[in-house]
Structures are given as structure tokens and as C-alpha cells.
Amino acid sequence: MKKSILSLCLIGGIFSVLPAVAGPEEDRLAMVKYYSDRFPDVPMQEFANGLYAFDQSAREQWIEMEDFPPYEIAIDDGQVLFETPFANGKSYADCFDNGGIGVKQDYPYFDADAGEVVTLELAINQCREANGEKALAYMIGELAEIAAYMAYTSRGNEFAIQVPLDSPGAVAAYSAGKQFFYTRRGQLNFACSSCHIQSAGLNLRADRLSTTLGQATHWPVYRSKWGEIGTIQKRFAECNSQVWAKPLEAQSVEYRNLEYFLSYISNGLELNGPASRR
Amino acid sequence: MIGKYVFLAMGLAIVAGCGLQPSRDRSASPTVSFAETYAAAEAALAKAAASRNVWSKTEGLLQQSKIANDEGRKEDAIQLANEARMQAELALTQAISQEKDWQENVLF
Numbered sequence: 001m002k003k004s005i006l007s008l009c010l011i012g013g014i015f016s017v018l019p020a021v022a023g024p025e026e027d028r029l030a031m032v033k034y035y036s037d038r039f040p041d042v043p044m045q046e047f048a049n050g051l052y053a054f055d056q057s058a059r060e061q062w063i064e065m066e067d068f069p070p071y072e073i074a075i076d077d078g079q080v081l082f083e084t085p086f087a088n089g090k091s092y093a094d095c096f097d098n099g100g101i102g103v104k105q106d107y108p109y110f111d112a113d114a115g116e117v118v119t120l121e122l123a124i125n126q127c128r129e130a131n132g133e134k135a136l137a138y139m140i141g142e143l144a145e146i147a148a149y150m151a152y153t154s155r156g157n158e159f160a161i162q163v164p165l166d167s168p169g170a171v172a173a174y175s176a177g178k179q180f181f182y183t184r185r186g187q188l189n190f191a192c193s194s195c196h197i198q199s200a201g202l203n204l205r206a207d208r209l210s211t212t213l214g215q216a217t218h219w220p221v222y223r224s225k226w227g228e229i230g231t232i233q234k235r236f237a238e239c240n241s242q243v244w245a246k247p248l249e250a251q252s253v254e255y256r257n258l259e260y261f262l263s264y265i266s267n268g269l270e271l272n273g274p275a276s277r278r
Numbered sequence: 279m280i281g282k283y284v285f286l287a288m289g290l291a292i293v294a295g296c297g298l299q300p301s302r303d304r305s306a307s308p309t310v311s312f313a314e315t316y317a318a319a320e321a322a323l324a325k326a327a328a329s330r331n332v333w334s335k336t337e338g339l340l341q342q343s344k345i346a347n348d349e350g351r352k353e354d355a356i357q358l359a360n361e362a363r364m365q366a367e368l369a370l371t372q373a374i375s376q377e378k379d380w381q382e383n384v385l386f
Contacts, residue, residue, distance in 0.1 A: 030386045031386075034385070179380050182380045183376045183380045183383075184372065184376050184383065186334065187334070197385060198385065241334055244335060245333060245334055246333065254330060
């Protein structure tokens, strides 16, 4: 009896000194609750529209812009690129489930064999290289256009990112992405969460900061300040620059893990990419 | 807790940086070797890069330092290299402390 009590005390003691680490679904639900409490009038799916979910003035301008969406040309060009066969006669459709149509909701995923997160953009380049083609640049240009077309075919599908709890690699990648999100960096000493959790909805100069929830649903994005369509990792690089941190390489392990984390957080929301932003 | 000290240190660095504009501070010792100062800054930058946390102005400061040296502005060159080294060291300190303290930023 004494031994049992002692064992329980020891186990209790061990658990009391371990940090509380929430799993992916606990993180997502906590995020949903936080933003639902903070923006009680915003319907859940509206978080996929970024600041346009709660900034009425910006929303009206955005809706006007959507009459002639600036990303439309990228979708058309992306479709042509997607359907153009490689030199060996094969095409992108041969590399993806369902011929690459309506599959973005499953990206990124954790490739257990390779031991790494695979984003849609990485998969596009892996497809090219497997078929003897050169990889494309990751942030803008043809790859972003192909991704835009693939996102367009996935509109309305709910994000369904998997982080299998029985896969230590997947859990580790998700956790690393979460750690990156909450890690302060750069000379301004900001974490992603400093803006997109603590300050979400508040003004930063002329813009209001978007929520983490829904942040991954609408990429690639045509940003007016870019004057072109770009991938989510171009935005990661830009965010890092804005806090005076040198950006990491596109599709670096860190950025892919971050995208894995952010995408999981938006699980259940409908994809709405490509999109336009100021 | 350490994060707060890092934040304070970085605030001081920004303030200090304001006073490190080229040709303002003439107190740098002429006996200090530019080569040694520059090498120390490069070494600190390499450590920050290995931690995957380089501040965005640091490499530019090193480049400006080299240009200043090439143009014969030795004191400016040394000041700029020292500023780059200080930034790199603070970036490394930030990375090390955040590796441990990042969970303090998790609100829920």
C-alpha cells in the first residue's frame, strides 16, 4: 500500500514538473475558442477571409476588387502550365491523386518515408524533377500559377490536414512548426503570434492584423503591394523581414513545418484560394 | 524571464545603434585592427546563422564595414563591424533563450 502511494506521488511529481504540451487538435480547438470569443459576430468560415472578416471598410473594397479578381490571369496561365505535358509525355496529373484536381485540402502532409513535410509547391517541383524537368522558383512565377490553378480546383473543399498521433515524425514536424510560430525573432523581437494572436484585429499602421485561424486557406494570393501572385512562403519571408529578421529559404524545413502547423489550425474551413489581398 | 532580459538588451542595442552612425563617434582606438574586428563579427554572424536567426541588417552592416575600410575610413569600418558583431551576438542570445522560453508566448 505504501509502495503504491509512493509510486503515485512519484508519478504525480514527474507530471507536475513537465510542461503542459497540447496536441494538434487541442491547439486547434483552443484557437477556435479564442477567436470566437474575440470576434463573437464573425461566422467561423469568415475567418478564411482574413481581415475582411472584421474590417467592414476594407471588406467593401475587397468585394469590389473581386468583381474582376486580379488572380484570374494566374489561374488561366496555371491551367495551361498544368495541362502542358512534360518532355517525356507525362504531366502533373500523373503525379497527384485525382489527377491533381481538388487535392489542395490534403497539403501539406507528412511523408513518413522521406521524414519531412510535403507542401503542394514542393510536390509540384518533385513531380517536375521526377519527370526530368527543372524545378521552378518557389515564391512567385510559374509555380505559383500552377498552385493557383490547383487551389482554384479545390475551392469549397474543407481543409483536412492530417497529423497522425502514431507518427512521431509528423507530431515532431507539427510541434516544430508550432514552436516557430511562437518564437520571437528578429531585431524587433516579434513572434508570429505577437501579431496574429495577441494583436489580431488591431491596427498596424493602415492595416488590421489577420487571425491565425483561416490564414492558410486562401493561398496563393495576389497582393496589390506585390503586383503579382505569390505563395504562402513568400508571405512568411515578408513577415520575417518586417520584424527585421533575415528570411529563411523558401521551402526550408522550418517554413514547411510552419505551414503544416498553420494549415492544421485551419482544418474544417473551406479553401478559398487563390485570393486577393491589399 | 530570460526573454525579458533579451528584450531589454535588444532595446539597448537599438539605442546604441543610433549612436553608431559612421563618423560620429571618433573614440575608436586606432590601434584596434580592422581585420580582427571584422573577423570577430564574421564569426559571430556564422554562429547566429547556425541558429537560423540572423537579423536583417547585420549582413549589410558588415558589407558597409568592408566598404568603409576599402575607402580608408578605418574608424567607421571598425564601428560598423562592432555593430554587426553586437547584432549577431544578440540574435544568437535571442535564439538560445527562445529555444527554451518560446512557450511563454503561448497564450492558451
